[in-house]
Amino acid sequence: MAYYTIDKRAKADGTVRYRCSVSIKKDGKRVYNESKTFTKQAHAKTWGSKRVIELEQSGIPNTNDLNKITVGDLLKRYVLDMLLDCDIAEIPLTDLSTSHVIEHCRQRNGAGAGPSTVNHDVSYLSSVLASAKPVYGIDYTTNPATDARPLLLQMGLIGKSKRRSRRPVSNELDRLLAGIEARSDHIAAKIPFVDILNFSILSCMRVGEVCKIRWEDVDEK
Structure with missing residues:
Protein backbone atom coordinates (compact mmCIF):
# COMPACT_ATOMS: atom_id res chain seq x y z
CA MET A 1 0.00 0.00 0.00
CA ALA A 2 1.38 3.39 -1.02
CA TYR A 3 0.80 6.53 1.03
CA TYR A 4 2.34 9.95 1.63
CA THR A 5 3.05 12.28 4.55
CA ILE A 6 4.10 15.94 4.62
CA ASP A 7 6.50 17.48 7.13
CA LYS A 8 6.82 21.24 7.57
CA ARG A 9 10.41 22.35 8.14
CA ALA A 10 11.94 25.75 8.85
CA LYS A 11 15.39 26.41 7.37
CA ALA A 12 18.18 28.36 9.04
CA ASP A 13 17.33 31.48 7.01
CA GLY A 14 13.72 31.44 8.23
CA THR A 15 12.11 30.12 5.05
CA VAL A 16 9.70 27.21 5.28
CA ARG A 17 9.88 24.05 3.20
CA TYR A 18 7.47 21.13 2.93
CA ARG A 19 8.95 17.67 2.53
CA CYS A 20 6.58 15.11 1.09
CA SER A 21 7.54 11.49 1.78
CA VAL A 22 5.93 8.72 -0.25
CA SER A 23 6.22 5.18 1.08
CA ILE A 24 5.06 1.65 0.36
CA LYS A 25 4.26 -0.80 3.12
CA LYS A 26 4.11 -4.56 2.77
CA ASP A 27 3.09 -6.87 5.61
CA GLY A 28 3.32 -3.94 8.01
CA LYS A 29 6.89 -3.04 7.00
CA ARG A 30 8.05 -0.11 4.90
CA VAL A 31 9.74 -1.50 1.80
CA TYR A 32 10.14 1.71 -0.21
CA ASN A 33 10.44 5.42 0.47
CA GLU A 34 11.13 8.55 -1.52
CA SER A 35 10.74 12.22 -0.73
CA LYS A 36 10.83 15.64 -2.32
CA THR A 37 10.89 19.13 -0.83
CA PHE A 38 8.67 22.01 -1.93
CA THR A 39 8.26 25.67 -1.07
CA LYS A 40 4.46 25.37 -0.99
CA GLN A 41 2.34 22.79 0.83
CA ALA A 42 -0.13 22.56 -2.04
CA HIS A 43 2.65 21.50 -4.41
CA ALA A 44 3.79 18.87 -1.94
CA LYS A 45 0.26 17.44 -1.72
CA THR A 46 -0.10 17.38 -5.50
CA TRP A 47 3.19 15.55 -5.96
CA GLY A 48 2.43 13.11 -3.14
CA SER A 49 -0.98 12.21 -4.53
CA LYS A 50 0.45 11.75 -8.01
CA ARG A 51 3.30 9.52 -6.83
CA VAL A 52 0.95 7.35 -4.76
CA ILE A 53 -1.17 6.67 -7.85
CA GLU A 54 1.93 5.94 -9.95
CA LEU A 55 3.34 3.55 -7.37
CA GLU A 56 0.01 1.77 -6.97
CA GLN A 57 -0.06 1.23 -10.72
CA SER A 58 3.62 0.46 -11.40
CA GLY A 59 4.85 -1.01 -8.13
CA ILE A 60 8.25 -0.43 -6.53
CA PRO A 61 10.60 1.24 -9.05
CA ARG A 163 41.83 27.90 16.90
CA ARG A 164 40.50 28.49 20.41
CA SER A 165 41.67 31.87 21.70
CA ARG A 166 40.76 31.45 25.39
CA ARG A 167 40.03 28.94 28.11
CA PRO A 168 36.49 28.46 29.45
CA VAL A 169 35.75 30.57 32.52
CA SER A 170 34.41 29.22 35.82
CA ASN A 171 30.69 29.69 35.16
CA GLU A 172 31.03 28.10 31.72
CA LEU A 173 32.68 25.05 33.26
CA ASP A 174 29.92 24.87 35.87
CA ARG A 175 27.25 24.87 33.17
CA LEU A 176 29.17 22.26 31.19
CA LEU A 177 29.53 20.01 34.23
CA ALA A 178 25.84 20.39 35.06
CA GLY A 179 24.89 19.30 31.57
CA ILE A 180 27.26 16.34 31.63
CA GLU A 181 26.06 15.26 35.07
CA ALA A 182 22.46 15.30 33.85
CA ARG A 183 23.48 13.13 30.92
CA SER A 184 25.39 10.77 33.19
CA ASP A 185 22.22 10.15 35.23
CA HIS A 186 20.57 8.51 32.23
CA ILE A 187 19.94 4.80 32.69
CA ALA A 188 21.89 3.97 29.53
CA ALA A 189 24.91 6.17 30.39
CA LYS A 190 28.16 4.21 30.61
CA ILE A 191 30.91 6.73 29.83
CA PRO A 192 32.25 8.68 32.86
CA PHE A 193 32.08 12.08 31.16
CA VAL A 194 32.44 14.05 34.41
CA ASP A 195 35.62 12.21 35.40
CA ILE A 196 37.06 12.60 31.91
CA LEU A 197 36.36 16.33 31.85
CA ASN A 198 37.80 16.95 35.32
CA PHE A 199 40.90 14.90 34.59
CA SER A 200 41.38 16.69 31.27
CA ILE A 201 41.25 20.08 32.99
CA LEU A 202 43.68 19.09 35.74
CA SER A 203 46.13 17.27 33.45
CA CYS A 204 45.84 19.57 30.40
CA MET A 205 45.48 16.42 28.29
CA ARG A 206 43.22 15.99 25.29
CA VAL A 207 40.18 13.75 25.64
CA GLY A 208 41.71 11.29 23.17
CA GLU A 209 44.87 11.11 25.27
CA VAL A 210 42.91 10.60 28.48
CA CYS A 211 40.88 7.76 26.99
CA LYS A 212 44.05 5.95 25.88
CA ILE A 213 45.47 5.76 29.41
CA ARG A 214 45.81 2.19 30.72
CA TRP A 215 46.16 1.04 34.31
CA GLU A 216 49.80 0.10 33.72
CA ASP A 217 50.47 3.72 32.71
CA VAL A 218 49.53 4.99 36.18
CA ASP A 219 52.45 5.77 38.47
CA GLU A 220 50.98 5.43 41.98
CA LYS A 221 54.14 6.89 43.51
Missing part, protein backbone atom coordinates in the same frame (compact mmCIF):
# COMPACT_ATOMS: atom_id res chain seq x y z
CA ASN A 62 14.16 0.24 -9.87
CA THR A 63 16.10 2.45 -7.45
CA ASN A 64 19.40 1.97 -9.31
CA ASP A 65 18.27 3.57 -12.59
CA LEU A 66 20.86 6.35 -12.98
CA ASN A 67 18.67 8.54 -15.20
CA LYS A 68 16.00 8.71 -12.49
CA ILE A 69 18.27 9.27 -9.50
CA THR A 70 18.70 12.70 -7.92
CA VAL A 71 21.48 13.70 -5.56
CA GLY A 72 18.88 13.57 -2.79
CA ASP A 73 18.09 9.93 -3.55
CA LEU A 74 21.72 9.05 -2.99
CA LEU A 75 21.92 11.17 0.14
CA LYS A 76 18.91 9.37 1.60
CA ARG A 77 20.72 6.09 1.22
CA TYR A 78 23.67 7.58 3.06
CA VAL A 79 21.39 8.90 5.81
CA LEU A 80 22.43 12.55 5.55
CA ASP A 81 19.21 14.25 6.55
CA MET A 82 20.75 17.68 7.09
CA LEU A 83 21.78 17.91 3.44
CA LEU A 84 18.40 16.71 2.24
CA ASP A 85 16.88 20.04 3.25
CA CYS A 86 19.21 21.94 0.92
CA ASP A 87 18.52 22.86 -2.69
CA ILE A 88 21.40 20.71 -3.93
CA ALA A 89 19.48 17.58 -2.93
CA GLU A 90 16.92 18.24 -5.69
CA ILE A 91 19.49 18.23 -8.51
CA PRO A 92 19.47 15.14 -10.77
CA LEU A 93 22.61 13.14 -10.13
CA THR A 94 23.66 13.22 -13.77
CA ASP A 95 23.42 17.04 -13.81
CA LEU A 96 25.46 17.70 -10.67
CA SER A 97 28.50 19.91 -11.31
CA THR A 98 31.16 21.79 -9.37
CA SER A 99 29.17 25.01 -9.83
CA HIS A 100 26.26 23.43 -7.94
CA VAL A 101 28.58 22.51 -5.08
CA ILE A 102 30.02 26.03 -4.96
CA GLU A 103 26.55 27.57 -4.96
CA HIS A 104 25.50 25.25 -2.13
CA CYS A 105 28.48 26.41 -0.08
CA ARG A 106 27.65 30.04 -0.79
CA GLN A 107 24.08 29.52 0.39
CA ARG A 108 25.21 27.76 3.55
CA ASN A 109 27.70 30.52 4.25
CA GLY A 110 25.04 33.15 3.65
CA ALA A 111 22.77 31.38 6.15
CA GLY A 112 25.44 31.73 8.83
CA ALA A 113 27.42 28.48 8.58
CA GLY A 114 31.16 28.92 9.01
CA PRO A 115 33.88 27.49 6.73
CA SER A 116 34.43 24.52 9.04
CA THR A 117 30.75 23.56 9.06
CA VAL A 118 30.45 23.96 5.29
CA ASN A 119 33.58 21.85 4.94
CA HIS A 120 31.70 19.00 6.62
CA ASP A 121 28.95 19.34 4.01
CA VAL A 122 31.46 18.98 1.20
CA SER A 123 33.12 16.00 2.87
CA TYR A 124 29.80 14.21 3.39
CA LEU A 125 28.69 14.91 -0.16
CA SER A 126 32.03 13.74 -1.53
CA SER A 127 31.79 10.51 0.46
CA VAL A 128 28.28 9.68 -0.66
CA LEU A 129 29.11 10.37 -4.31
CA ALA A 130 32.20 8.18 -4.06
CA SER A 131 30.07 5.36 -2.64
CA ALA A 132 27.55 5.37 -5.51
CA LYS A 133 29.21 2.72 -7.67
CA PRO A 134 31.20 0.52 -5.26
CA VAL A 135 28.59 0.45 -2.48
CA TYR A 136 25.25 0.83 -4.25
CA GLY A 137 26.03 -0.40 -7.76
CA ILE A 138 24.96 2.88 -9.39
CA ASP A 139 26.92 3.64 -12.55
CA TYR A 140 28.22 7.01 -11.38
CA THR A 141 31.94 7.65 -11.01
CA THR A 142 32.46 11.44 -11.09
CA ASN A 143 32.77 13.51 -7.92
CA PRO A 144 32.08 17.26 -8.32
CA ALA A 145 32.36 17.76 -4.55
CA THR A 146 35.96 16.58 -4.56
CA ASP A 147 36.73 18.53 -7.74
CA ALA A 148 35.35 21.75 -6.22
CA ARG A 149 37.35 21.53 -2.99
CA PRO A 150 40.52 23.42 -4.13
CA LEU A 151 38.47 26.35 -5.41
CA LEU A 152 36.26 26.35 -2.31
CA LEU A 153 39.37 26.62 -0.15
CA GLN A 154 40.69 29.44 -2.31
CA MET A 155 37.36 31.27 -2.04
CA GLY A 156 37.32 30.85 1.73
CA LEU A 157 33.98 29.02 1.66
CA ILE A 158 35.44 26.00 3.46
CA GLY A 159 38.28 25.70 5.94
CA LYS A 160 39.44 24.35 9.26
CA SER A 161 37.83 25.27 12.56
CA LYS A 162 39.19 28.38 14.25
Whole structure:
Protein backbone atom coordinates (compact mmCIF):
# COMPACT_ATOMS: atom_id res chain seq x y z
CA MET A 1 0.00 0.00 0.00
CA ALA A 2 1.38 3.39 -1.02
CA TYR A 3 0.80 6.53 1.03
CA TYR A 4 2.34 9.95 1.63
CA THR A 5 3.05 12.28 4.55
CA ILE A 6 4.10 15.94 4.62
CA ASP A 7 6.50 17.48 7.13
CA LYS A 8 6.82 21.24 7.57
CA ARG A 9 10.41 22.35 8.14
CA ALA A 10 11.94 25.75 8.85
CA LYS A 11 15.39 26.41 7.37
CA ALA A 12 18.18 28.36 9.04
CA ASP A 13 17.33 31.48 7.01
CA GLY A 14 13.72 31.44 8.23
CA THR A 15 12.11 30.12 5.05
CA VAL A 16 9.70 27.21 5.28
CA ARG A 17 9.88 24.05 3.20
CA TYR A 18 7.47 21.13 2.93
CA ARG A 19 8.95 17.67 2.53
CA CYS A 20 6.58 15.11 1.09
CA SER A 21 7.54 11.49 1.78
CA VAL A 22 5.93 8.72 -0.25
CA SER A 23 6.22 5.18 1.08
CA ILE A 24 5.06 1.65 0.36
CA LYS A 25 4.26 -0.80 3.12
CA LYS A 26 4.11 -4.56 2.77
CA ASP A 27 3.09 -6.87 5.61
CA GLY A 28 3.32 -3.94 8.01
CA LYS A 29 6.89 -3.04 7.00
CA ARG A 30 8.05 -0.11 4.90
CA VAL A 31 9.74 -1.50 1.80
CA TYR A 32 10.14 1.71 -0.21
CA ASN A 33 10.44 5.42 0.47
CA GLU A 34 11.13 8.55 -1.52
CA SER A 35 10.74 12.22 -0.73
CA LYS A 36 10.83 15.64 -2.32
CA THR A 37 10.89 19.13 -0.83
CA PHE A 38 8.67 22.01 -1.93
CA THR A 39 8.26 25.67 -1.07
CA LYS A 40 4.46 25.37 -0.99
CA GLN A 41 2.34 22.79 0.83
CA ALA A 42 -0.13 22.56 -2.04
CA HIS A 43 2.65 21.50 -4.41
CA ALA A 44 3.79 18.87 -1.94
CA LYS A 45 0.26 17.44 -1.72
CA THR A 46 -0.10 17.38 -5.50
CA TRP A 47 3.19 15.55 -5.96
CA GLY A 48 2.43 13.11 -3.14
CA SER A 49 -0.98 12.21 -4.53
CA LYS A 50 0.45 11.75 -8.01
CA ARG A 51 3.30 9.52 -6.83
CA VAL A 52 0.95 7.35 -4.76
CA ILE A 53 -1.17 6.67 -7.85
CA GLU A 54 1.93 5.94 -9.95
CA LEU A 55 3.34 3.55 -7.37
CA GLU A 56 0.01 1.77 -6.97
CA GLN A 57 -0.06 1.23 -10.72
CA SER A 58 3.62 0.46 -11.40
CA GLY A 59 4.85 -1.01 -8.13
CA ILE A 60 8.25 -0.43 -6.53
CA PRO A 61 10.60 1.24 -9.05
CA ASN A 62 14.16 0.24 -9.87
CA THR A 63 16.10 2.45 -7.45
CA ASN A 64 19.40 1.97 -9.31
CA ASP A 65 18.27 3.57 -12.59
CA LEU A 66 20.86 6.35 -12.98
CA ASN A 67 18.67 8.54 -15.20
CA LYS A 68 16.00 8.71 -12.49
CA ILE A 69 18.27 9.27 -9.50
CA THR A 70 18.70 12.70 -7.92
CA VAL A 71 21.48 13.70 -5.56
CA GLY A 72 18.88 13.57 -2.79
CA ASP A 73 18.09 9.93 -3.55
CA LEU A 74 21.72 9.05 -2.99
CA LEU A 75 21.92 11.17 0.14
CA LYS A 76 18.91 9.37 1.60
CA ARG A 77 20.72 6.09 1.22
CA TYR A 78 23.67 7.58 3.06
CA VAL A 79 21.39 8.90 5.81
CA LEU A 80 22.43 12.55 5.55
CA ASP A 81 19.21 14.25 6.55
CA MET A 82 20.75 17.68 7.09
CA LEU A 83 21.78 17.91 3.44
CA LEU A 84 18.40 16.71 2.24
CA ASP A 85 16.88 20.04 3.25
CA CYS A 86 19.21 21.94 0.92
CA ASP A 87 18.52 22.86 -2.69
CA ILE A 88 21.40 20.71 -3.93
CA ALA A 89 19.48 17.58 -2.93
CA GLU A 90 16.92 18.24 -5.69
CA ILE A 91 19.49 18.23 -8.51
CA PRO A 92 19.47 15.14 -10.77
CA LEU A 93 22.61 13.14 -10.13
CA THR A 94 23.66 13.22 -13.77
CA ASP A 95 23.42 17.04 -13.81
CA LEU A 96 25.46 17.70 -10.67
CA SER A 97 28.50 19.91 -11.31
CA THR A 98 31.16 21.79 -9.37
CA SER A 99 29.17 25.01 -9.83
CA HIS A 100 26.26 23.43 -7.94
CA VAL A 101 28.58 22.51 -5.08
CA ILE A 102 30.02 26.03 -4.96
CA GLU A 103 26.55 27.57 -4.96
CA HIS A 104 25.50 25.25 -2.13
CA CYS A 105 28.48 26.41 -0.08
CA ARG A 106 27.65 30.04 -0.79
CA GLN A 107 24.08 29.52 0.39
CA ARG A 108 25.21 27.76 3.55
CA ASN A 109 27.70 30.52 4.25
CA GLY A 110 25.04 33.15 3.65
CA ALA A 111 22.77 31.38 6.15
CA GLY A 112 25.44 31.73 8.83
CA ALA A 113 27.42 28.48 8.58
CA GLY A 114 31.16 28.92 9.01
CA PRO A 115 33.88 27.49 6.73
CA SER A 116 34.43 24.52 9.04
CA THR A 117 30.75 23.56 9.06
CA VAL A 118 30.45 23.96 5.29
CA ASN A 119 33.58 21.85 4.94
CA HIS A 120 31.70 19.00 6.62
CA ASP A 121 28.95 19.34 4.01
CA VAL A 122 31.46 18.98 1.20
CA SER A 123 33.12 16.00 2.87
CA TYR A 124 29.80 14.21 3.39
CA LEU A 125 28.69 14.91 -0.16
CA SER A 126 32.03 13.74 -1.53
CA SER A 127 31.79 10.51 0.46
CA VAL A 128 28.28 9.68 -0.66
CA LEU A 129 29.11 10.37 -4.31
CA ALA A 130 32.20 8.18 -4.06
CA SER A 131 30.07 5.36 -2.64
CA ALA A 132 27.55 5.37 -5.51
CA LYS A 133 29.21 2.72 -7.67
CA PRO A 134 31.20 0.52 -5.26
CA VAL A 135 28.59 0.45 -2.48
CA TYR A 136 25.25 0.83 -4.25
CA GLY A 137 26.03 -0.40 -7.76
CA ILE A 138 24.96 2.88 -9.39
CA ASP A 139 26.92 3.64 -12.55
CA TYR A 140 28.22 7.01 -11.38
CA THR A 141 31.94 7.65 -11.01
CA THR A 142 32.46 11.44 -11.09
CA ASN A 143 32.77 13.51 -7.92
CA PRO A 144 32.08 17.26 -8.32
CA ALA A 145 32.36 17.76 -4.55
CA THR A 146 35.96 16.58 -4.56
CA ASP A 147 36.73 18.53 -7.74
CA ALA A 148 35.35 21.75 -6.22
CA ARG A 149 37.35 21.53 -2.99
CA PRO A 150 40.52 23.42 -4.13
CA LEU A 151 38.47 26.35 -5.41
CA LEU A 152 36.26 26.35 -2.31
CA LEU A 153 39.37 26.62 -0.15
CA GLN A 154 40.69 29.44 -2.31
CA MET A 155 37.36 31.27 -2.04
CA GLY A 156 37.32 30.85 1.73
CA LEU A 157 33.98 29.02 1.66
CA ILE A 158 35.44 26.00 3.46
CA GLY A 159 38.28 25.70 5.94
CA LYS A 160 39.44 24.35 9.26
CA SER A 161 37.83 25.27 12.56
CA LYS A 162 39.19 28.38 14.25
CA ARG A 163 41.83 27.90 16.90
CA ARG A 164 40.50 28.49 20.41
CA SER A 165 41.67 31.87 21.70
CA ARG A 166 40.76 31.45 25.39
CA ARG A 167 40.03 28.94 28.11
CA PRO A 168 36.49 28.46 29.45
CA VAL A 169 35.75 30.57 32.52
CA SER A 170 34.41 29.22 35.82
CA ASN A 171 30.69 29.69 35.16
CA GLU A 172 31.03 28.10 31.72
CA LEU A 173 32.68 25.05 33.26
CA ASP A 174 29.92 24.87 35.87
CA ARG A 175 27.25 24.87 33.17
CA LEU A 176 29.17 22.26 31.19
CA LEU A 177 29.53 20.01 34.23
CA ALA A 178 25.84 20.39 35.06
CA GLY A 179 24.89 19.30 31.57
CA ILE A 180 27.26 16.34 31.63
CA GLU A 181 26.06 15.26 35.07
CA ALA A 182 22.46 15.30 33.85
CA ARG A 183 23.48 13.13 30.92
CA SER A 184 25.39 10.77 33.19
CA ASP A 185 22.22 10.15 35.23
CA HIS A 186 20.57 8.51 32.23
CA ILE A 187 19.94 4.80 32.69
CA ALA A 188 21.89 3.97 29.53
CA ALA A 189 24.91 6.17 30.39
CA LYS A 190 28.16 4.21 30.61
CA ILE A 191 30.91 6.73 29.83
CA PRO A 192 32.25 8.68 32.86
CA PHE A 193 32.08 12.08 31.16
CA VAL A 194 32.44 14.05 34.41
CA ASP A 195 35.62 12.21 35.40
CA ILE A 196 37.06 12.60 31.91
CA LEU A 197 36.36 16.33 31.85
CA ASN A 198 37.80 16.95 35.32
CA PHE A 199 40.90 14.90 34.59
CA SER A 200 41.38 16.69 31.27
CA ILE A 201 41.25 20.08 32.99
CA LEU A 202 43.68 19.09 35.74
CA SER A 203 46.13 17.27 33.45
CA CYS A 204 45.84 19.57 30.40
CA MET A 205 45.48 16.42 28.29
CA ARG A 206 43.22 15.99 25.29
CA VAL A 207 40.18 13.75 25.64
CA GLY A 208 41.71 11.29 23.17
CA GLU A 209 44.87 11.11 25.27
CA VAL A 210 42.91 10.60 28.48
CA CYS A 211 40.88 7.76 26.99
CA LYS A 212 44.05 5.95 25.88
CA ILE A 213 45.47 5.76 29.41
CA ARG A 214 45.81 2.19 30.72
CA TRP A 215 46.16 1.04 34.31
CA GLU A 216 49.80 0.10 33.72
CA ASP A 217 50.47 3.72 32.71
CA VAL A 218 49.53 4.99 36.18
CA ASP A 219 52.45 5.77 38.47
CA GLU A 220 50.98 5.43 41.98
CA LYS A 221 54.14 6.89 43.51
